[in-house]
Structure formats: C-alpha cells, structure tokens
Amino acid sequence: MTNKSPVWHPFTQHGLEVPIPMVSHAEGCAIYTEDDRRIIDGISSWWVTTHGHCNPRIMAAIADQAQKLDQIIFAGWTHEPAERLAARLSALVPDPLHYAFFSDSGSTAVEVALKMALGHWVNRGEKRHRIVVMEHSYHGDTIGTMSVGERGVFNQAYEELLFDVATIPFPAAGKEQETLDALDAECAKGDVAALIVEPLLLGAGGMLMYPPHVLTAMAEVCRAADVLLIADEVMTGWGRTGTLFACEQAGVVPDIMCLSKGITGGAIPLAVTMATPRIFDAHYSKDAAKQFFHSSSYTANPIACAAANANLEIWEDEPVAERIATLGSRQTARLNHLSKLPGIADARQIGTIIAVDVEAKEDAGYLSQVGPRLKASLAQKDVLLRPLGNTVYVMPPYCTDQDDLGLLYDAIEAAIGDALKA
C-alpha cells in the first residue's frame, strides 16, 4: 500500500501506482493541473461536457439558483426550475415522450426505465418480465444496469446477482438481418417486457456503430410484438451523434428514453427518464399500490435543473448545431489521415465522435498489451484520452477549435506509433 490519498478512484487499479494528476481548474476544452499543465479534454471528461468546461451561462444559472432554493423533497412538492425543465424537455424529445421522471445519474435513469417498463406490464396484469439487450451494450454499473449490459471482466465478480436477459447479436456490417431475426424470435415468445438499446452507438462496448435503418427495423419488430422500446441516450443525447438525439436519425420514437451526461452541459449531476402517456397511464390510478415506487434523495435538485435550463437556452440561442457540424468535419479530415497509418483498423465516425482500432498482434480484449501501452504513452502527453482497450476514440467538447484538435490528433498519432513499436 503506497497510495497516500484516502480517495478510492473509479475504474482504477491503485496497485499499478499510476500517477493521478491533481486538477485545479478548467475552461472550454482544457483542464489545468496544479503544476500548470494545460491538458486538452479529448473525451469531454468521460462524455459529459458538451459546450465546454465552466460555461459562463451554466455557471451563472447555478450561482443564481444557489441563492434561492438549494434542495427540496420532490415527492409531493415541486419547484419552478423542474417544472420549466420538464415542459421544455417534453417539447424537445420525440413526441409523445411527454412525462419527465428526474433522477441523478445515467445508471439511475436506466434503472428507472427498467422499473417503469416492468411496472407497466404488472399494472396491466400481463406476464411480461424478460428484457432483451444487445451484445456489447453498456447501461451503467449498478446491479440492474449491469444485468442488461455486456458481461465480462468488469462484472464477473457479481455474476451470481445479475438477472437473466435475452441477448441479441450486435448488428455488425453485413449481419444486420441476424440481429433482427434474433429480436423477432425473442419477441415471439410473448414474455418480453422491453428491448433496451444504445441507439446507433455502443459507447463503453468499444464505440461500435450501426446504421439508423437497423434501429428503425428493431423498433418495428418491437412495435409489431407490442414490446416496449427503451432508448438509452445517456451518452448519445445532446448532439453527440450529430443530431440532438440519435433516435431522430432513425425516425424512432421509443416508449422510454434515458438522458443524463450532457443534460446540464456536463456541469452537475442530473438525469431524466422520459416516458410516453402509455407508460404513465399504466401507473395512473386511484390505487396507491400502482404508483411508481422510485426516488433518489436528490431527484430534480433545483440547482441541477437550473443548470439544465441554461443548457437548453444555449441550444436555443447559440449556433450549437453549426459547432457540432464544424467539429465533425474537422475530425473527418484528421480521421482520414489517421486511418492510413500502419496498424490502424476500422476507422469510424458518427457526428462528433471518431474511433479507430489499433491492431493488437495478440488478443484484442481490454487487457491486451496494446491498450496499456497506448494509455502509458498518452499519459505523457498533454491530452485527456482514455482508450477502451485497443480502441482509441475522440469525443471532444463542441467548443474545441482547430488548433486544440490538432494537438489531440498529433498526440494520438505519436502514442499509436509508440504503442506499436514498444
């Protein structure tokens, strides 16, 4: 035990004694360490920061709300920031996802979605309890969300506690029909409550992308079998894939939609699970036992809601779509160059996100050698990047300019060179 800090970090093997930099402040696409390094945030601080760090409008909204109302129980009470946010979200997401259930993280937004879907069937008196999931999915780190996610080294220790799900294959290019057939076969069994998917992009599973027409077709299979569709847009939401929500590109309206990460511009924790009248109405009754039994202490925290309202105002009156398009095309140019380098496979992009696989000679899993080498090399450079095994990806805040993007890609090209020659 050489670690002097009592802090136990997430997804960190403290035994490897990798230095943990102390961050003092951040602005735009850069974070600054105590020893004055300026570091480009190439993954939006784990996929949350959309407009940039310490966005003045969001910071002002937080400061302003902090003078008025810090926190209030949300069962039986309400407040203006939450009411305003719910009304705006309801108008913004695909129609008719009218109802907004607030929580505080992506994982809880997904837990809420699963409970809503199951509760909907129980309250309707129908025996449907199975959840269908897609291979390589990630939906969070709680027991429920791990159950609907990919099983692997991350959750092996908890395997016994995870509930059974039906898994359909990832719709890899040329194998889309297999996914649809598998979904169809599961739905035909008649006991499926819902399908949960990450629309168009599987994040933690390795930045795997599939085309909108597959999502459209999956939604049609669900609709035909009266199976609920849960879209986990925790990461894909708020412009990441080029549109405000990824579902839009497929013309799909899920029954339940999970949002978090960029909902406050990435400034402060908040999540929401949006539901259609069908889901809400299944819980609406004179019978108290049919209410939706879920809450977190900080549900709809007023300061977090104020930050989210400021985020929505930025979307309304700043050229965010234009910024996203510019960032996307600048990345396309760099990706084209990157994809031609030796050892690079499967260069891919959706909206503001690019990913490449660095070819490992041995197995390409998370614990393969190329991953650690890439990580070690990147740690020496002034960039914040966190490869998923041998997959290097970039997901910068929308304010990242050409020069800072250049620094990021230069660092990636150098790190890949290091990793492959080591």
Ligand SMILES: *Cc1c(COP(=O)(O)O)cnc(C)c1O
């Ligand atoms: C990050 C993520 C989650 C979990 O969100 P947390 O806020 O980390 O709990 C769930 N689903 C997807 C698709 C995610 O990317």
